[in-house]
Each structure stands twice: as structure tokens, then as C-alpha cells.
Amino acid sequence: MRKNTKQRSMVYEELKSRYDHPTPEELYYAIKPKYPKISIATIYRNLRILAEEGKVIEIKSDKNVLRYDAKTEPHYHFKCTNCSAVLDLDIAYNKELDEELNKKGYKVNYHSIIFYGLCPNCAK
Amino acid sequence: MRKNTKQRSMVYEELKSRYDHPTPEELYYAIKPKYPKISIATIYRNLRILAEEGKVIEIKSDKNVLRYDAKTEPHYHFKCTNCSAVLDLDIAYNKELDEELNKKGYKVNYHSIIFYGLCPNCAK
DNA sequence: GTAAGTGCAAACCTTTTGCAAACAA
DNA sequence: TTGTTTGCAAAAGGTTTGCACTTAC
Numbered sequence: 001m002r003k004n005t006k007q008r009s010m011v012y013e014e015l016k017s018r019y020d021h022p023t024p025e026e027l028y029y030a031i032k033p034k035y036p037k038i039s040i041a042t043i044y045r046n047l048r049i050l051a052e053e054g055k056v057i058e059i060k061s062d063k064n065v066l067r068y069d070a071k072t073e074p075h076y077h078f079k080c081t082n083c084s085a086v087l088d089l090d091i092a093y094n095k096e097l098d099e100e101l102n103k104k105g106y107k108v109n110y111h112s113i114i115f116y117g118l119c120p121n122c123a124k
Numbered sequence: 125m126r127k128n129t130k131q132r133s134m135v136y137e138e139l140k141s142r143y144d145h146p147t148p149e150e151l152y153y154a155i156k157p158k159y160p161k162i163s164i165a166t167i168y169r170n171l172r173i174l175a176e177e178g179k180v181i182e183i184k185s186d187k188n189v190l191r192y193d194a195k196t197e198p199h200y201h202f203k204c205t206n207c208s209a210v211l212d213l214d215i216a217y218n219k220e221l222d223e224e225l226n227k228k229g230y231k232v233n234y235h236s237i238i239f240y241g242l243c244p245n246c247a248k
Numbered sequence: 249g250t251a252a253g254t255g256c257a258a259a260c261c262t263t264t265t266g267c268a269a270a271c272a273a
Numbered sequence: 274t275t276g277t278t279t280g281c282a283a284a285a286g287g288t289t290t291g292c293a294c295t296t297a298c
Contacts, residue, residue, distance in 0.1 A: 038254090042255070063184070131279070165263085165282095251296105262286085264286090265285085
């Protein structure tokens, strides 16, 4: 049975309050001032739990770091190769792609799309 | 000026000979028997060089590991959540998506799509 | 009271780096 | 010859784990 802890809800609330898809380390440094005794291990453990519960999503946009997103409706991302920002896109999720593969014998859960290039700011 | 080394061409040839999108470590253990004194650092360095040269592609399908692909024409991937295989898909690359974003001020290089679910084998 | 969660430090795993020796051009 | 690459070992990142203590229920 899962318990509600202050630490877990702080991780979740922090994530819901921002749209920059932070890494575990970034979350740690954001929460630390509000709750100085929190440990980075707690951040990791809770991110894993929240992801298992489907409350947050993992974004594999970077080479060696995972990023997290509390917006769980299927959506796509843009990774700027200049400023490193990861942005949400408002392109509609394409269910037909999943169905196309299901017809071929796959059983698709979801798909992720990540665009790489320059964001509008850096493209100027 | 770049030199041609036996090690670099072995990494590239190994990658071209297989379709399972190996990790650096998997490449290391594949090449080691043929060239026992090769170092894992050399694998990493050459993968980076080959990626810079556009001869191989990095696939961010896993949490903590990069996978590599010597098939450089844009294409999409399927990651099986059961057997962990990463498969090439023959869905056409959707250039319109890139153009759609370009119209909105982005400057898209390319996009990657990764599907998650069960591959035809595991779906049975 | 008790099982779940925490903090800390150590361990782990993957990737990068410094450096002297080896090698391609 | 000389600038690049290699192998090795050490270091650096990022993530996980063991354990005693704390907390939610």
C-alpha cells in the first residue's frame, strides 16, 4: 500500500508547476530550498513511482539524462539543439500511426515524437 | 584531418552488418574477439566521430543507454517493452511534420519517432 | 504497531578524459 | 615527422541500493 509523503507530493507539484521538463537533478535543486533535508535518492525513487503510476512521463530527448513531464496527455516535444530547451508542441497525437502498426501485428502502447533543430527564439 | 584506423572501421562495419541497434557495450563485446586489444574508450570515441560525420545515428529508446544504427536514411523505430528489441519500421518519414513546424518559426533538422509496445513476436 | 518511505553514503553503471605510446599520412 | 588515435586507468556523471531511522496509516 502506497503512502502519501510530503516529499513525493513536492516532486509532483514542482513538476506540475513548470513546463521545462526538468531532469531529476534540476528538480532536486528546485525543491532543496523549500525542503533542505530532501535527498536526491528520494527524488529518483519518487519519479520512478510517479512514472509507474502514470502521473508523469519520461522524455528521452537527451543523451545521458532523463527528463520528466507532468503533462500526461499524449503530446510531442521539440528539443532545441542550440539552447537545449525541451518544448511541448501542440501538434495532435496521431493515433492512426499506432493503428497502422497494430494491423501489422504489433501491439502499440504509444509513440513519442521528438523534433530536433532550432526553437523559434534561437532560429531568429 | 581525420585518419582511417582499423578500430574505427571495425566499429562501423560491425554496425552496418547488424540490425539490432546495439549499445556501445554490445559493440565492444562483438568486436573484442576479433580484435582483443580494443578498448571501450575507443568504441565510444569512434561512435561519436561516426555520429558527427553522419555515418551512424543515435537512438534514444532506452533510459540510460544510447543505441546506434548505421542506417542513416530517416526512419522510425519500435521498442518492444517485453523482449527489449529495437526494430526498424518501414513507415515513410513524414516531412510535412517538419514543414508544419518550420511555418511556426522553428527550424527543424529532423524528428524521431519511437513506438513502444509489443513487437509482433511478443504480441502472439 | 507495522509496512512504506526517507536520508545518507557507498556502490554501480555508463561515458569521458589525461597521458604516454602507437600509428597513419 | 607530426598530428591523430589508441589503450589504459582514473575520473566523472547519473542512478540505484543497503541500512538504520522516521513516518503515514
